[in-house]
Amino acid sequence: MKAIKFILLALLLMGEAFASQPGLMRANHDYILNQFGIENNESSKNVVAGIFRAINASDRKQFKHIVTSQSHNAYLVKSEVDNxxxxxxxxxxxxxESHLKNTVTSGASAGGMWQLMxxxxxxxxxxxxxAVDERRDPAASTDAAFSYILHLKQNFGKWYLALMAYNCGDQKLKNAIAATGSDDLDRLLKSPALPN
Known part of the structure; x- marks a missing residue:
């Protein structure tokens, strides 16, 4: 849930100036659903709206700090996204995954900016x-991470499923889809088969 909250924060900050105008915020929610390939229904809109309501000043401050303190890596990744x-x-x-830092390693041994196992x-x-850990190389790890994400997108068919699989592992996501009988975002987020 934290990953989804943070990604939505980033996308919704683009429309923050329009927060006092509910019609425009609904358009932003629709944009996000479209970008992630999430079915545009009331259940999904409520999930996005609920996550948006949970974003607070601390989240916004953290987002801005990451962008400014790791601007070199943000620029590298943004350039690759555009390319x-x-x-x-x-x-x-x-x-x-890493606050854009190349040096981090998780307790599960995921490493680098993209936290690759x-x-x-x-x-x-x-x-x-x-002798060498190329997960610490911003350019090489970005290429590998994008290849992996595109592989997951091809396997699962939807961006939000690819990102969920990236976060928890493709087998866990397959198990959750089987357990819920659906790939609906709301049902998956409520499923005990996936980690919080």
Missing amino acids: IEAPEFLLYLAMV PATAKNFGLRVDS
Whole structure:
């Protein structure tokens, strides 16, 4: 949920100036549903609206800090997004995963700006061994991460499912879809088969 909240924050900040005009905010919600390939129904709109309501001043401050403190990596990822004509929200995924920092490693051994697991990094062309860890290379890891995300998009068919699989693993997402009998965003977010 934190990842989705942060990505929506990034997209919704573009329309923050219009927050006092509900019709325009609804248009932004529709835009987000469209960008992620989420079915545009009342349930999905309510999920997006609920996440937007949960965004607070601290979230906004953190977002701005990440962009300013890691502007070199933000620029690199944004350039790559533009080069391959990928959806803009892929930039925000790196912000969620690592705050755009190349040096971070999770407790599960995911590393670099894109928090790639060693096996996944190797599967998508990165060298990860005792001498070299290309997950720390912003350009190489961005290329590998985009290849991985595009692979997930091809397998799951929708951007929001690809991002969920990126976050929790494709098998966990497949299990959750099987358990709920649906790939509906609201049902998946409520499913105990997926981590919070």
